[in-house]
Amino acid sequence: MKKVKHGGNIYEIAEKLGIQKEEIIDFSANINPLGVPINFKKALIENIDRIENYPDPEYNGLIQAIAKEHHINREYITVGNGATEVIFSMIASLKPKKSMILAPTFGEYERALMRAGSQVEYFHLKEENDFQVDDDILKTIDESFDLVILCNPNNPTSQMVENKRLIKILKHCEKNHVHLMMDEAFIDFVDEPTKETMLPYIMNYHNLIIVKALTKFYALPGLRIGYGITSNVRLLERVNDHKEPWTINSYAAMAGMVFKDKIYREKSREWITSERKDFFDELKKINKIKVYKPNGNYILFKLLEERKDLREVLLKKKILIRSCSNYKNLDESFYRIAIKDKGLNKLFAKALKEVLYES
Template identity: 70%
Template sequence: MKKAKHGGNIYEIAQRLSIKKEEIIDFSANINPLGVPKSFKKALVENMDVIENYPDPEYNTLIEDIATYHGLEKEYITVGNGATEVIFSMISNLKPKKSLILAPTFLEYERALLRSGSYVNYYYLKEENNFQVDEQFLEAIDEKLDLVVICNPNNPTSQLIGREEMTKILECCKKKNINLMIDEAFTDFVDDPNSVSMMPFIKDYDNLYIIKALTKFYALAGLRIGYGITVNVNLLEKIKDHKEPWTINSYAAMAGMVLKDKDYIKESRAWILSERAYFYDALKKIDKIKVYKPASNYILFQLLNEKKDIREALLQKKILIRSCNNYKNLDPSFYRIAIKNREQNEKFINAFKEVLYEG
């Protein structure tokens, strides 16, 4: 199994360019530019001493906060060192023999599935369909599958499956006795998260597993905290039995409080709604690229009729973007960029035009 390359490696770039990592504007990782909620920062500073003790091995406070936020019972929740740990622990305990994932999609599903010995089928999303999941996807869900994994909105395409479509997929999986894992790491960034999230279906479908991250919307990527929800309590017990203790540290164990920060959530929603429209419109005006309309806080685009390595060219301007060349079903002409604040987005547009038209 190979190491997967992700966005956000500002350390490697800073070293290579002999600059400070703070000088780089990182468009390669999809993190809320509002940064860590102030209420949480304050709590961290005031409670620095919590690291003197082991965290609660049951993570009761954290799980209670998550349960309250979703209006669900505590026993349906498992927490992890980022959504990544939850994806790996759920998959390794589900032990699927045969699985289906999208292509392209977040790289860690494939790694987790291969590590667990699963055979992996791919549903190749069509460029002419803007990489959206179409009706034919239902036909790809055959009885021999044990698990279907869907990222919604999908990474790196920023395309969304609406609730109606997702319900059909869930029903289809249920009928065929297949588990469905939906990664909602980015659902909080869509126009109307409540009408997209499949959380309201969790109690009625024991084949449904939802993954959530606090690392993206609450800008806690370095803290590492995520969770998973399912009514399959047998699986959650197995996870507990097999899992290493204390993978979530005492600071991360406090992070459930961010879910109560209504001002931060409101401010973040206002930012994403306005910046997504602004950034998408500005990019659409650039004739050398095809931009895919984003549903999340990142944008996929393709460089048209150009052989330039624009990632490298932008790096010379201290701007880091995500090349999509290691995603299945995308070629090196595809790139993904995060939506950041207005000043940074404007800087990107100006630098990008320079690279495309002057370089």
């Protein structure tokens, strides 16, 4: 099974260019530019001695904090070394024979499914439909499937599945005895996360599994912490029985603290609301690219003219972007960029115009 190439590999690029990784402006990984919430950072530093003990193998404090944050039963939660571990362990425990994923979408679902021996079918999102999930998905899902995975907003398209349609899909899956896994790793960035999340359906739909990450919104990709929620407690028992002990380290186990940081959350919401619009408006003016209206903290665009690799050209300016050529159903004309702070977004738009118009 081949490794999937992701954004954010500044180590490889720095080595290739012979520069320090700090010199690279990384638009390839979609992380909140406000950085780690300051109170959490302080707590990590003050608690350095925690590495002298094993973390609580049950992660009670962390699970309690997640349960409180989402007003759900703690029995419905499992935690993982990033959302990635949750995705892999849920799929390993579900053992689906036949599964459906979007094309394009986050590459690790396919890997996890292949590892579990699942047949994988793709729901091809249409370019002419701006990569939206439409009602055709309902016609495609039938009893022959065991699992459908949706990513909301989807990576790399930054498109949402409309809430009404999601509920239809959930009910349709239940009727057909199909599990629905919703990856909400980026949902905190959308306009109205509480309206879009499927959390309210957890109690009544045992076929629903929600995966969440602290990685993106709280800028903690190096800490490795994510969690899964389902009211299918038998599945959770299998997940927890199957898991290696202590995959979450003592620092990641403290991450429940971030939920308390209301100021960080407000500032993050202010930043994403204004920068998503401004950056999109700025990029839309560039007639050599087509920009897809974003819902998350990243933007998909298509280069409309044939030219050499835009990623390579921008790297000469020490700007790293994500080529989408390795996503199923996309090709080398598609790129994904993170939304960063105003100054960097402006710098990016200027650099892009330079490489598109000055050569």
